[in-house]
Amino acid sequence: MDGYDKYAFEPFAVTVDLAVFTLRAGALHVLLVERGREPYAGQWALPGGFVRPDESAESAARRELGEETGLTDVSGLHLEQLRTYSEPDRDPRMRVVSVAFAALLPDAPEAHGGSDAAQARWTPYGSVRDLAFDHGRILADARERVGAKLEYTCLATAFCPPEFTLGELQQVYEAVWGTALDRPNFRRKVLATPGFVEAVPGAARLTGGRGKPAALYRAGTAAALHPPLLRPTPEGRPA
Amino acid sequence: MDGYDKYAFEPFAVTVDLAVFTLRAGALHVLLVERGREPYAGQWALPGGFVRPDESAESAARRELGEETGLTDVSGLHLEQLRTYSEPDRDPRMRVVSVAFAALLPDAPEAHGGSDAAQARWTPYGSVRDLAFDHGRILADARERVGAKLEYTCLATAFCPPEFTLGELQQVYEAVWGTALDRPNFRRKVLATPGFVEAVPGAARLTGGRGKPAALYRAGTAAALHPPLLRPTPEGRPA
DNA sequence: GCAAAAGTGTTTCTCATACACCCATGA
DNA sequence: TCATGGGTGTATGAGAAACACTTTTGC
Numbered sequence: 001m002d003g004y005d006k007y008a009f010e011p012f013a014v015t016v017d018l019a020v021f022t023l024r025a026g027a028l029h030v031l032l033v034e035r036g037r038e039p040y041a042g043q044w045a046l047p048g049g050f051v052r053p054d055e056s057a058e059s060a061a062r063r064e065l066g067e068e069t070g071l072t073d074v075s076g077l078h079l080e081q082l083r084t085y086s087e088p089d090r091d092p093r094m095r096v097v098s099v100a101f102a103a104l105l106p107d108a109p110e111a112h113g114g115s116d117a118a119q120a121r122w123t124p125y126g127s128v129r130d131l132a133f134d135h136g137r138i139l140a141d142a143r144e145r146v147g148a149k150l151e152y153t154c155l156a157t158a159f160c161p162p163e164f165t166l167g168e169l170q171q172v173y174e175a176v177w178g179t180a181l182d183r184p185n186f187r188r189k190v191l192a193t194p195g196f197v198e199a200v201p202g203a204a205r206l207t208g209g210r211g212k213p214a215a216l217y218r219a220g221t222a223a224a225l226h227p228p229l230l231r232p233t234p235e236g237r238p239a
Numbered sequence: 240m241d242g243y244d245k246y247a248f249e250p251f252a253v254t255v256d257l258a259v260f261t262l263r264a265g266a267l268h269v270l271l272v273e274r275g276r277e278p279y280a281g282q283w284a285l286p287g288g289f290v291r292p293d294e295s296a297e298s299a300a301r302r303e304l305g306e307e308t309g310l311t312d313v314s315g316l317h318l319e320q321l322r323t324y325s326e327p328d329r330d331p332r333m334r335v336v337s338v339a340f341a342a343l344l345p346d347a348p349e350a351h352g353g354s355d356a357a358q359a360r361w362t363p364y365g366s367v368r369d370l371a372f373d374h375g376r377i378l379a380d381a382r383e384r385v386g387a388k389l390e391y392t393c394l395a396t397a398f399c400p401p402e403f404t405l406g407e408l409q410q411v412y413e414a415v416w417g418t419a420l421d422r423p424n425f426r427r428k429v430l431a432t433p434g435f436v437e438a439v440p441g442a443a444r445l446t447g448g449r450g451k452p453a454a455l456y457r458a459g460t461a462a463a464l465h466p467p468l469l470r471p472t473p474e475g476r477p478a
Numbered sequence: 479g480c481a482a483a484a485g486t487g488t489t490t491c492t493c494a495t496a497c498a499c500c501c502a503t504g505a
Numbered sequence: 506t507c508a509t510g511g512g513t514g515t516a517t518g519a520g521a522a523a524c525a526c527t528t529t530t531g532c
Contacts, residue, residue, distance in 0.1 A: 011250035014336050053334060057325040084323045084338045086253070086296040095292060097253050097336070099323045185522065211483025212529040230466065424495065450510030451502040486527070
């Protein structure tokens with residue numbers, strides 16, 4: 001059992017699948033591609049592809065992220081491994097083990113499918129239906145993970161451009177959690193956490209056309225939130 | 240790139256590696272096996288093995304858990320996927336992608352290596368040194384994950400036998416976190432969380448030979464802890 | 479002036495912390 | 506009776522929630 005004959009077993013293919021999230025008009029969107037061939041031809045799926053012989057799953061995920069979004073520089077984007085899906089029958093053609101990742105984008109340029117012929121499109125999270133393979137489950141797992149990490153990490157700034165207002169940061173939480181938050185309390189909480197955000201002195205921006213211009217902030221250096229910013233009593237939350 | 244020629248790529252081997260934790264005499268222990276062959280012959284490593292063509296990584300992990308611990312029934316044990324390690328050079332012989340798992344055991348029977356010739360041994364977490372491959376990192380990641388999940392899930396009961404005292408449950412937290420906790424407050428916190436533990440009426444057990452016998456509890460049905468039981472200010476905790 | 483959005487102040491209540499104290503048992 | 510571990514009570518303070526209120530802008 002500890003032997004290493006390369007061809008002793010049916011070969012495994014190793015792929016990456018990406019749940020790429022962004023915020024558009026205050027709503028959570030996810031990047032989907034339309035499948036061009038069987039199985040699941042014509043259905044939507046998460047972007048992804050094979051891990052090449054000389055790269056890690058992380059490298060493959062970042063490469064695919066660049067190809068599918070059409071962005072030239074994806075080096076600064078948040079990319080995080082979720083878990084690996086390995087049910088023997090998850091792909092009807094052969095044994096495919098897939099390492100799933102979540103990626104967060106500040107802005108959402110219209111996706112153009114990269115080099116693949118596949119069509120890529122930003123879709124509101126709420127209207128996603130019937131993804132190919134087990135991608136529906138992967139996407140749900142990804143959203144749950146991102147929602148959970150908003151509670152105890154500074155992850156929310158990964159959804160924001162380099163300079164952002166506290167209102168925009170709050171929109172991230174509200175979009176991912178699907179709940180409204182009290183603005184004064186949110187503000188106090190964020191500013192009271194050292195290293196979460198740092199003020200850009202003097203800078204301000206008008207957000208809704210009207211109203212007082214909001215002060216601008218940059219992402220801070222902290223990674224964790226102490227104490228956490230808990231969701232408003234979701235009662236029975238999965239572990 | 241979207242083709243599915245089974246042999247178009249150098250084959251990947253897919254393995255599972257297990258970080259199996261238990262508590263012995265109030266201290267966190269890990270199950271290690273001694274490697275019998277190159278590379279890393281004679282060094283200690285995490286137990287693990289190949290994923291077979293007809294099983295998922297989860298199935299493979301549970302099978303290995305039974306083989307390595309020598310336990311006949313591992314169906315009720317807590318087993319949790321951590322992440323996948325896929326650096327191209329992590330195994331010098333060929334391309335091996337490994338899905339890492341953490342497992343928690345209530346009691347620690349002396350391990351007898353199962354069917355493999357390899358020697359298996361429980362080792363205090365603090366005295367683990369120089370594991371083979373990237374197993375040192377996997378083990379560190381596993382402990383961090385388990386420590387974090389103690390905060391906001393009921394995971395701690397997975398370290399305990401079917402009936403346990405609150406003192407034993409507290410020892411789990413103290414051993415994994417490496418900190419002392421206030422007993423009265425710990426007790427209140429646990430009992431105030433619905434579904435964490437349920438009392439066994441009338442049952443009691445002497446723990447240290449002396450002292451008042453402690454009431455017995457069973458694991459409850461809840462999975463998550465609301466609000467969480469936070470570690471005493473670890474300051475800069477990784478996300 | 480009015481609507482809209484940012485930002486401040488204040489009150490109330492919950493809960494974590496710290497620590498003093500009592501109870502039951504074996505030696 | 507004393508040491509040991511289980512279990513209870515309580516004062517204090519920090520922080521979260523709720524909401525009233527002020528400020529600055531465009532129309």
